[in-house]
Amino acid sequence: SQTIHQWPATLVQPVGSPLSLECTVEGTSNPNLYWYRQAAGRGLQLLFYSVGIGQISSEVPQNLSASRPQDRQFILSSKKLLLSDSGFYLCAFLSGDRGHTSNQPQHFGDGTRLSIL
């Protein structure tokens, strides 16, 4: 079966510290991968997506970056966190089995709640 894992579940970091959030997918090859941020338990903002190893597209200018060092690994990073980086970060994947198709749903991990002090 296809699964997605995010860690850590919660993180408290001081302003100016670095960040690394990791997301891994199992049970599928060549997935599309996505990082979202959710503020105040409401709308989702797409931050980055990746259609292959080393291929990263940024949706909004910001203090964060993403990398995809392996097929099923997606990392969200920052060199210096800002207060505005607080939020709930969600990773999602679109299965690559039988090729990507528009009618497949994205599947989400359980998220990382990031608090900046």
Place this chain on the structure above:
Amino acid sequence: AQSVAQPEDQVNVAEGNPLTVKCTYSVSGNPYLFWYVQYPNRGLQFLLKYITGDNLVKGSYGFEAEFNKSQTSFHLKKPSALVSDSALYFCAVRDMSRDSSYKLIFGSGTRLLVRP
């Protein structure tokens, strides 16, 4: 521009009563539509999708959704609400840009509160 609207921030319903969570969309061409549910401190869970075919789509946990092309709507419904259905619900439409991203455009979410 492609967009999804969920006009209600919150929907309140008594347990046992039918519920409807509204969604309207704007895309070019035929839409691919999705509903997700989110419980506190959890990720989004896929409920159902409309791609083509029957306008009434059945999904998980007794939920269904009705696609209406003329009204560009995809409302989520359940005949009898449960207290455990209380959660945040998101409607989404596939971004039909001609790339390989298969991004989703999400509505702002509707909080469903089911009273005992």
